[in-house]
Amino acid sequence: LEALRGAGHRAPWSGVGLAVGSVTLAGLPPTAGFVSEWFLLESLMQQFRVTALAGRLTLALAGAAVALTIGFAGVTFVRLVGMVVLGPGGSGTRGGDYGWTGRVAIALLSACPLALAALTPLEIRVIAAGLSPAVPGALTMGALKSPWVLQPVFAGFSILSPSWLWVELPVMLGLVGLLALGMSGRRLLRVRRVPAWRSATMGVAGPNSYTAFGYANPTRRVLASVLHTQAEVVEVVPDGDGVGDGDQVPHLRYASDVVEVVETWLYRPVIRVFGVAVACAKRLQSGRLDAYLLYMLIALVAVVAVVTALA
Template sequence: MTAESLLALAAALWLLAIVLGVLGVGRRPARLALALGCAAAAAAALGRLPGGIAFAPLWPGVAGTRLALAPDALWLLLFGAIAAFFATALGSPAASWRSWSVGAGLCLLGALGCFGVQDAPGFLIAWELMSLGGAVLLVGERLGPTRDGYGLLFMLGLLEVGAIALTAALLLAAQSVGSLDFADFAGLATHAAGARQLLIGLLLLVGFGAKLGLLPFYEWYPGAYGQGSGASGALLSGIVLNAAFFALERGYTVWLPGSLPLGVVTVAAGVLSAILAVLYAFQEDDWRRLLAFSSAENAAIAVTVLGACAIFRGEGLQALASLGYLVALLHLAGHALAKGCLMLAADGAYRAAGSYAIRQQALLRHGRWYYGVGVVFAGMSLAAMPPQAGFVSEWFTFQTLFQGFHLDGLGGRLTLSLAGAGMALTAAVAFATFVKLVGLGALGRRAREDGAAGRVPGAHAAACGLLGLGVLALAVGMPWWLHALDGASAARFAGQSSLALRKDLLLVPLTDGFAFISPTKLALALPLLALIPCALLLRARLRHRPRRAPVWYGGFARPPHGATTSLTFSNAMRTFYAFVYRPETEVGHEYAGSAYFVRRVLYRAQVSPLFEAKVFRVPVRAVQWLARGLSPLQSGHMNFYLGLVGVLLVLIMAVALV
């Protein structure tokens, strides 16, 4: 089958899953249709790279009928679809499968539209379809601690703010070039003044940033993800996130010329978003909420190097601009695989222990080894540890920001220097975050009071193992994967090749005289180097008999379960960054009939959202005030309604007489 036929088949299968979900028949066929559609989309993307896919219009002259996927769209679709395949094949652990199937189908169809639709009206329809699908996906699961739906409403509200900004940007662009076709938007550089270009760029940043989780929009992530399953999170953090980033980078690299002011704002927004998101991720004690913040962090890293691309392009440094562009694509490819793995690992933990809480449950001790391989490899990648894909892309991120000395202006140099410092802080906290997640969520011993040990289902363990190996394969094969991006680089930056980022088995930031790494060689050398400490450990065990001693508990009796908790692991950071977290602590008591006999002490500690009180509560209170003012319209009193009709008649007669 051709790539075009495979994509058409994928869309048809997703539509079939929606129909089955609406009719409420065929749970397994619906899940199979979703998974096969993802497999067909991944095969189409892999088979056509490094080229693109273009469909002839079904109805010439009708908006929304032309579909074309550029090479960078196919790259992001490929890795998003791989993670989506495993997520849809396993499905949600929630009982309601109908809404999940409908929501997943809408998400996937909307994402395909965002990757390929080539006109403004069709793109906005696909964008809203993707947002609606995410809400439908989560609304039927209700796997969070509360069922009030606040997280979903908060998500939809902020996404609509972004949709308004996006609509305004597309209308301004269409007015400037006199067309709604994206092919004509490339003329913005000549048809729009510099101030209008900057305004369009900022509106695009706000519009797409609402879904990418840039500040302050990242605050909807934990509430929404925390209501759904890991399978839903794998879709939202994979193919949906990739579609949103593709739309943003297309606007920056095709529609708008390079701009120092736009690049500076983008870099600043990306760095601050990454720092705040990872700081809040470190404090979470729920798999889904922690991984949600991590998704916002990784999207912000990609946006940061995209901003660096705009700065370099503004000064005519096309080679460095292409470096930043390619690094963003590499980063989101590895992120989609690693995040999909850990999201499905969260579902595996839920099925084994009945909870998404990050606590010592001995999942690896009593589980399958390939589940542990996937969790460890994906955690290493998101913690930027060698030789995983996240290490490669974050190394490239730093090398891109370090190239700021090539810039002539002080503003650009200073921006990239500060961005490098911010990325260093982000990387350090991300490392601690995934040490916490893997160490407490998958390793350790189970408490005696937790009862019998559950096991992660074999299907989830196998999916995690395969995705974890995929993360490693992406890193080890990076010198060859760069061939797949050659078409994308040539299309966006004429004359620039992605192969400039490699020299034999070395990865280089355009030249090996500046820096280089080789994840391919590291993957071979690290296991060999690990033989040295293993041999020393074996020698020590043979010569010295291990002696076990009780743990010191400050002079107190040993508690029934003295394991490290999520709170104790992250409390030091919470105290140090109290000006960001603004921690809240509540202690309550339950009494047994008398105030002298305490039955139970209730302790609750949490961090406060940074923007909710200062930014989001103001419009919420305004809407509530307006609702109270308009509440008499729903009073049901006939005299009140007759009075309104009388006032309207008087106004109409007054207008007619005038």
């Protein structure tokens, strides 16, 4: 992320596409990600209708896990958009958007999650028509309270209209803007220059600026027991010869890493077993023609023996 910092300024079309995709994956309105996560949470909240205690507990735990995932998704994509799209230019690879074909592709891909959210009621009608041979139409169409208002399949629980959100959100934004402009007059558009807040803002350049590592580090610390976070503080002492890493002033260097549980306890043991199998296969693949003829002869004798025994 440090190498990509400020890439959105160099490639604005790609930056906008990345921002739209990030908002969608974070499940924020008015995108299709928000509608799908809303339906998922509403479905899991129906656990009180399940009679079995094990089913209720399972749905409750799943709902809590989904809600936690949504929260961390928001944190993750704030970091991505803030550093890559809105952050100041960094020292990464210079470049811009592709030609007009690439820009058209980005525009179409960005419009898809936005349009899908606005047309969700129409999608439900299409899905209901496709499921009609297997699922009763009254059951699937129960997700529509009215032509443009959605609800869980059980009525009277909650409703949502992603189509009207596309009307309401711009209108409310315009009203807030007009109210702020009316109350502040020309002061709203006046440029105000103040000293930068030297804490953790993107307005501070150099070593004092906020980094992607610094943003994610509190999460690593809070979830240290889950993520198996390993932190290390090293005292850096200059060697005095002026040659090397450029550290001329004594300071502390902090490093933090997260242990990948799946990779450590699942992938690596499997890779070791796979490596042993590959080593055995490499012994068989000697490249000698007489050895391969011997393998074929052994296979032929084995097949003849099996056929004879079954006969």
